[in-house]
Amino acid sequence: MSAGSEQNESQNVHVRLGDRSYDIVIGKGILPQVEELVSTWLRLDSSTKGTRTVLIVTDSNVAEWANRVQGSFDASGWKTRVFEFAAGESSKKISTIIEAWDALVDFQADRRTVVISVGGGVVGDAGGFIAATYARGIPFIQIPTTLLATVDSAVGGKVGINHPKAKNLIGAFHQPCGVVIDTETLNTLPDREYRSGLAEVVKYGVILDEDFFSYLEQNVHSLNERAPHVLRMAIARSCELKAKVVEEDEFETTGLRAILNYGHTFAHAFEALAGYGELLHGEAVSIGMVYASRLAEKCGRTEQPETEKQVRLLESLDLPTNLSSPESIKMSDVLDRMRLDKKTVGGRLRFILPTRIGHVELIDDVDEAHVIETLREGGLSE
Numbered sequence: 001m002s003a004g005s006e007q008n009e010s011q012n013v014h015v016r017l018g019d020r021s022y023d024i025v026i027g028k029g030i031l032p033q034v035e036e037l038v039s040t041w042l043r044l045d046s047s048t049k050g051t052r053t054v055l056i057v058t059d060s061n062v063a064e065w066a067n068r069v070q071g072s073f074d075a076s077g078w079k080t081r082v083f084e085f086a087a088g089e090s091s092k093k094i095s096t097i098i099e100a101w102d103a104l105v106d107f108q109a110d111r112r113t114v115v116i117s118v119g120g121g122v123v124g125d126a127g128g129f130i131a132a133t134y135a136r137g138i139p140f141i142q143i144p145t146t147l148l149a150t151v152d153s154a155v156g157g158k159v160g161i162n163h164p165k166a167k168n169l170i171g172a173f174h175q176p177c178g179v180v181i182d183t184e185t186l187n188t189l190p191d192r193e194y195r196s197g198l199a200e201v202v203k204y205g206v207i208l209d210e211d212f213f214s215y216l217e218q219n220v221h222s223l224n225e226r227a228p229h230v231l232r233m234a235i236a237r238s239c240e241l242k243a244k245v246v247e248e249d250e251f252e253t254t255g256l257r258a259i260l261n262y263g264h265t266f267a268h269a270f271e272a273l274a275g276y277g278e279l280l281h282g283e284a285v286s287i288g289m290v291y292a293s294r295l296a297e298k299c300g301r302t303e304q305p306e307t308e309k310q311v312r313l314l315e316s317l318d319l320p321t322n323l324s325s326p327e328s329i330k331m332s333d334v335l336d337r338m339r340l341d342k343k344t345v346g347g348r349l350r351f352i353l354p355t356r357i358g359h360v361e362l363i364d365d366v367d368e369a370h371v372i373e374t375l376r377e378g379g380l381s382e
């Protein structure tokens with residue numbers, strides 16, 4: 001695998017998007033360098049730094065890391081402010097955004113103010129949406145502190161909030177000017193959150209890279225132990241794979257980017273129906289991938305052993321492959337929520353279905369009877 005690197009060296013993954021291109025810098029203990037990196041990315045010279053302002057968006061569990069980022073800017077003469085909200089998926093809502101807009105007004109933010117998200121995917125998505133909407137768009141930096149955010153949400157520019165009935169329904173595309181991944185921040189990440197991130201890592205293997213999937217299978221023990229070299233490899237390879245997809249289809253118009261949504265048609269419906277935050281995003285994706293693969297079997301697009309390989313890997317990483325109480329969810333409710341999925345066109349559901357490990361396709365003529373049968377076999381109620 002090519003993404004490996006010495007533990008103490010920083011690694012760079014470049015995302016080529018014309019004038020919206022940016023770097024993802026991956027390293028250990030690099031938070032003190034954040035101000036320097038941001039100044040380089042924004043082409044600031046020392047004479048203008050004293051007039052610059054930064055709003056750090058974070059949540060109630062990540063204060064330690066956000067403080068370090070703030071310290072790096074304070075030390076270089078920036079005017080800083082922290083906007084902190086309650087941790088968790090249920091904060092990904094409009095009232096949080098309104099409070100942040102008020103904070104920016106109070107801070108007398110202008111179009112040169114930089115918004116920096118320090119946290120997981122919720123902080124990244126919300127912070128990005130704040131940056132995308134304030135003054136019609138201001139500069140944005142991602143500093144992901146969950147595995148899920150390092151491998152997925154901090155890259156690619158999808159930002160937004162949830163509608164009570166549908167995940168991420170309200171949002172924008174707003175690319176960051178750069179992403180700083182300090183793997184040291186993952187040291188404080190709780191086990192359940194760590195595993196949730198592993199689901200999106202497995203997703204890349206299924207959708208794009210059979211060798212990466214095999215690498216994950218061969219390194220289950222190290223992944224479970226959070227072995228630094230394997231973790232670094234998983235983060236770097238995931239970022240590389242996502243960057244390639246985003247470079248080719250930034251706004252999800254050709255259908256290529258939609259492959260990153262593998263498992264998500266089921267997952268997002270389950271997350272919304274369980275109540276935001278009950279089922280973690282990665283847990284829902286883990287279950288959703290298994291449902292999507294079983295659906296692909298019914299559509300004659302893949303074989304059962306391809307599904308079983310995914311189930312085995314996910315279970316060996318201690319990820320769920322079915323809902324804990326499927327009978328409490330009605331199939332018709334799932335179908336209603338799926339119709340709100342952003343891939344749906346003219347009321348017709350579209351799914352990302354695997355053919356084999358390493359390859360998936362966007363399918364828009366799935367027979368709904370097969371979807372219902374998949375849900376029924378999962379134990380959902382009529």
Ligand SMILES: NC(=O)c1ccc[n+]([C@@H]2O[C@H](COP(=O)([O-])OP(=O)(O)OC[C@H]3O[C@@H](n4cnc5c(N)ncnc54)[C@H](O)[C@@H]3O)[C@@H](O)[C@H]2O)c1
Nearest residue numbers: 061087120121122123145146148152153158185188189281
């Ligand atoms: N924009 C995208 O492309 C994209 C991609 C994937 C997921 N997402 C979104 O990301 C969200 C999920 O992200 P997540 O799993 O990071 O959830 P999250 O942001 O809620 O973080 C999970 C939990 O971990 C805590 N936490 C974060 N960093 C920590 C650290 N270093 N130490 C201790 N605790 C820490 C948080 O406070 C939170 O309680 C979902 O809303 C999902 O829809 C977006």
Ligand SMILES: O=C(O)C(=O)C[C@@H](O)[C@H](O)[C@H](O)COP(=O)(O)O
Nearest residue numbers: 152156158167168257260261264342
């Ligand atoms: O970046 C993408 O594109 C993805 O689909 C990545 C997903 O893992 C992520 O959960 C994303 O937020 C889902 O996008 P959505 O458009 O279905 O809300």
Ligand SMILES: [Zn+2]
Nearest residue numbers: 200264281285
């Ligand atoms: Zn996801």
